[in-house]
Amino acid sequence: MTDSMILVTGVYPVGGHLAGWRHPTAYPDIAMNLDAMIELARLAERGRIQALFLADGNAVRQMDKPALFEAVAPSDRPASFEPTTVMAAIAQHTAHVGLFATATTTYEQPYLLARKFASLDHISGGRAIWNVVTGSYPGDAVNFGGGFPERTDRYRRAGEFLDVCKGLWDSWADDAFPQDKASGRFLDSSRVHVLDHVGENFAVRGPLNVARSPQGHPVLFMAGQSGPGRDLAAQHADCLFTVAQTKEESLAAVADIKGRVAAFGRDPAALKIIPGIRVNVAGSREQALDLYRELNALVSPALGVEYLSSQVKQDLSGYPLDGPMPDLSTEVAGVTSIRQSIGEMAAREGLTVRQTYQRLLAADEDPPFTGTAAEVADEMEDWFRSGACDGFMMNVPTLPLGLERVVDLLVPELQRRGLFHDDYTGGTLREELRLPVLRNAYFDTAHAGSTT
Amino acid sequence: MTDSMILVTGVYPVGGHLAGWRHPTAYPDIAMNLDAMIELARLAERGRIQALFLADGNAVRQMDKPALFEAVAPSDRPASFEPTTVMAAIAQHTAHVGLFATATTTYEQPYLLARKFASLDHISGGRAIWNVVTGSYPGDAVNFGGGFPERTDRYRRAGEFLDVCKGLWDSWADDAFPQDKASGRFLDSSRVHVLDHVGENFAVRGPLNVARSPQGHPVLFMAGQSGPGRDLAAQHADCLFTVAQTKEESLAAVADIKGRVAAFGRDPAALKIIPGIRVNVAGSREQALDLYRELNALVSPALGVEYLSSQVKQDLSGYPLDGPMPDLSTEVAGVTSIRQSIGEMAAREGLTVRQTYQRLLAADEDPPFTGTAAEVADEMEDWFRSGACDGFMMNVPTLPLGLERVVDLLVPELQRRGLFHDDYTGGTLREELRLPVLRNAYFDTAHAGSTT
Known part of the structure; x- marks a missing residue:
């Protein structure tokens, strides 16, 4: 078969629909419910879904409108786990599914962030994904001193932040830690690189005090829709979330984005385009x-x-x-x-x-991607085979029901059509996503493959 | 029995002794070895040890001395997990042991740190410990812009940082999330507190976007030996690591520290004193x-x-x-x-x-706390019954051997003498440590108990 499409599923505690958490089948107690998160992760893994998406932010929203605040929209998240810690926990209960953690370049420190994502990649056996965001919600700023940088400044900082992290993640050659009891040589001092970054926003010497991780570094997802956002992704990302109402819109977005990727000297195929869709599949329309x-x-x-x-x-x-x-x-x-x-x-x-x-x-009760498995698969197949995307970020209306139906009904249909892999490869997430192996920028590695 | 002593055990990847990792029984491949960490955690739990300590820092050390760099001293940690992520993972394989994560107030942001520790406390079912450090190693500063603040400034920042975190951790009443499907009321807007902190170092509005955690907030450990360090602990900490070569030294430290605790209006018993000791116990002297x-x-x-x-x-x-x-x-x-x-x-x-x-x-081959279980227990009993400490941070020379011997030989001896609990209580870590229940500063809670 040709490359499998990439399926990512969102696991919003309150469900994807405005009333998702109120459905009779929804979890009765979803705020800070680790067991539910683990159950959803295992369910996704049963469906061979490549990654589990969890949105995040750094503020409580809508407090100025009490009725709205109390009702909680899916994007509000007033009670949610910090992403890297919860994904480190979920990693212990799963073996293959990729694990998203969202983190912002606007308020984090690159050394600390590089450490926690490298650590998550080790802990998960090479399944970490960093959803890189620049903190576009201005309300987050009040929890970090109050100043909300202009978009241009946020993206410049993001670009430098990514440069620093990538440099830090390559601090050590893969063979840097011989741990030779006989000679007493724990590490090989010729196999470490000092970054010595001094830039507009950051001065970070390095090296990182974490060994290079199984994937080299986490898979990088972004979601920028603006020009600067797409340029940042074209330069740095492995996958890009997009928003498109129709196949034609998505084709136009793909053309624009792949052009930007080429302009940065990268292989356009190296950046996967993943539009977000609402999926509502059932036994009958x-x-x-x-x-x-x-x-x-x-x-x-x-x-x-x-x-x-x-x-x-x-x-x-x-x-x-x-x-x-x-x-x-x-x-x-x-x-x-x-x-x-x-x-x-x-x-x-x-x-x-x-x-x-x-x-x-x-x-809006009959939007696209609603219906039987065959009907939904028809639309997905049309987008995928037309080159309108490399996969989908599936947002289901209520959990766990919506995901159960995806796994039990839609996935087998996509597999029958040869659109979706039958099983995981058993390698790192980069391998599951058919992304090129990452070479260390400073050291030869045992791995073959091209660089990103 | 009277209160049990508190036993904390260090799990340094390279062992506590300068040659710990080179011992024939030591793990052959300890750099980034999650399985070994999990095994040690389970071993500690078999011994009913209350907490697992993992030191940390934010730099690679000794690079200017290649031979020393390659040999790696226990305090160097060139390849180590980020603490909150690895402890979130270990939490999934254990049920009772407390989980230390070290983090610095000098380079972190309070909102991000408060989130990850609240999250770890949820994920572990109330077993999170924050080892609060101010980043006393100047070499860390080069990874955060280069400026190393004066000690006075670091401690002032630490004090404000702790105030902010404690405020954020009490953002929500325990009953703030009714999640009532019938009425559609996910949260109760009268049960949230906006911190609105504006201080010398931080402006943080809040509330935290994590529900209040099982312990109220993580147990706070510190290790300051200086006057300002002891004052910070006297004001904020639940437990204090100390350094003492003799019982008399420890008695003097206890008197000084407990006096400081009282001066801040706290019950002197509320701060537990935990000297670090090297323990080497075996079947014979x-x-x-x-x-x-x-x-x-x-x-x-x-x-x-x-x-x-x-x-x-x-x-x-x-x-x-x-x-x-x-x-x-x-x-x-x-x-x-x-x-x-x-x-x-x-x-x-x-x-x-x-x-x-x-x-x-x-x-130095026959230091204190070396010998048979009875001999080591004699010394520990003498310190404990004399009021020289509330427990011990045990540093064993090599892993897993040193910890196996503690669990198999020393713990049963301490239990026989009524110095150490026979089993966990099954409650949160605060209960295991006999620390007072934390009341929410802004809301009545269902819990009884005094405040810290």
């Missing part, structure tokens, strides 16, 4: 649609209003839930056709605020 | 002495010369190993009686440099 209907009926009003507000670009949280929708025909900054059509619908039918967000949710 | 003799014969010349140099306060690494000792009767800064007596011995007997360090090592 009707069963899949029912799940969305059921979940939409469970959406808390505060989240429904917030969703509506984001669509119409206006905060509607001050309006009575069962009162009439305000007039949306007035100008707001960035007015969109969606705002206009929602406003016209509400006025025409005399809808309340609640009715309007319910209409909006209902209109 | 001769067998214990043989182990030291055997290890001393394996000490690499570079380490032997370094040890001699530290004793005579003069770098002797430039002198031929088998050439005569230089004249030590000349003045050097901080000249000691040890320097004088070593110099006289070497001159009198015409010793070479090698012979001199070998004599020095041999003179």
